[in-house]
Amino acid sequence: MPTIKVKDGTEIYYKDWGTGQPIVFHHGWPLSGDDWDTQMMFLLKQGYRVIAHDRRGHGRSSQSANGHNMDTYASDVAELVEALDLRDTIHIGHSTGGGEVIRYVAKYGKERVAKAVLISAVTPIMIQNENNPDGVPISVFDEIREGTGFHRSQYFWDFTTAFYGYNREGAKVDEGIKHNWWRQGMMGSVLAHYEGIKAFSETDLTTDLQSVNVPVLVLHGEDDQIVPFAQAPKATKLLKNGQLISYPGFPHGMPTTEAETINKDLLAFIKASS
Template sequence: MSTITVKDGTEIYYKDWGTGQPIVFHHGWPLSGDDWDAQMMFFLKQGYRVIAHDRRGHGRSGQSSEGNNMETYAADVAELTAALDLKDAIHVGHSTGGGEVIRYAAKYGKGRVAKAIIISAVTPIMIKNEANPDGVPLSVFDEIREGTGFNRAQYFYDFPIPFYGWNREGKTVQEGIKHNWWRQGMMGSVLAHYEGIKAFSESDFTEDLKSLEIPVLVLHGEDDQIVPYNQAPKAAKLLKHGKLISYPGFPHGMPTTEAATINKDILDFIKS
């Protein structure tokens, strides 16, 4: 396996295929780099170098008891990109990974990041508070914590239904995708997944978004049942060079179920 050991001793697993301009993929909670299969194969065939890591506590990476927070996630990416000496890189993040991309690019990416794409992302902030009155109530995240921390196997078996929008009329569960979501989730650490809920729901990326000078593409499904669509226009508005594309009817997990559309729009943005 390809791994690096970051400064606190945690091993970070990654896949690194091909040559050319690097595209780095940042997965969502509670998954792994395997969630990017449809993108890794597509962009590899387009002549890019494709890299996907498993976030600490997820997939094949080390299950540390510390550092399950956005600051450490971004610092781990910084160590990985330095170890691989990535420059002129495109960073693509889904959901929690979208937040990770923005925090990494803002804090560590100068001179290394050319463009960023965030998909169904948790930016600028998910939780409902005085500054974000139309956010998601804390009670929703407490329910996710309870299911994840103390009934994970069943909770993760059920979670793909709204994640991929299969509870909508006329939609059919794709059993292979559902089982693959469960497989990825159960590979990771229950502690990391539990603590990661706070990381993706309460991290505030407002200043990170404002500070970025690079072009950023914001993609979001209008029928996202996990990260509400209203996040996307807020994030795009905060960016100096942001572009928003929204998709009527698309679910949270659209990089998998709508890969052909998503891949084309990412490629067009990279080439623009």
């Protein structure tokens, strides 16, 4: 399997297909690069080079004991981008991957990034605190920690229901999608998933958003039950060159359940002049 070894010895798995302008995909918690299959196939057929990695502790990457925080996630991406010598790159992140994208672009990507996309992203910060009074209470994340750390197999299976909006009246449940989500989650390290909850819920990405100059597209479903839609307008307002597209009724996992719509909007943004 293609991997790079980053500075602390962790091996990061990636897949790299095609030629042309590179597009790097950053997956959500607790998944892997496989969650981008539909987008990668679509954009590969459009003539782009598509790359997706498994975050440390996720998928096929090393189950490292350390580094399960947004700074290390971004550092790992920087090492991958440098190893592949990617330039004029578009970075697309879903959920936790959106936080990873904006931290990477802000800290490392100014010379190499053309555009970025944040889909159902955790930006600017999820947790409720003094500076974010309408955020999500820590009790919610404590419940996710308990389920992930000590009842992971059943908890992950149950988690797919809200993730894809399958608990909504009239929803057409795709059992294959649920199984694929569970498969990806169970491939990874329980420790990485447990510690990653703090990373995606408590990392404040306000300054990162404010510092990014490249065009950034923000996509968010208005019926997102995992990362509340209210995150999206906040993030967009902090960006210097941000654009928001919202989707009534779309769930958190909309890149999978609503791939036709999402792919069309991604391609339009990628092709648009800056």
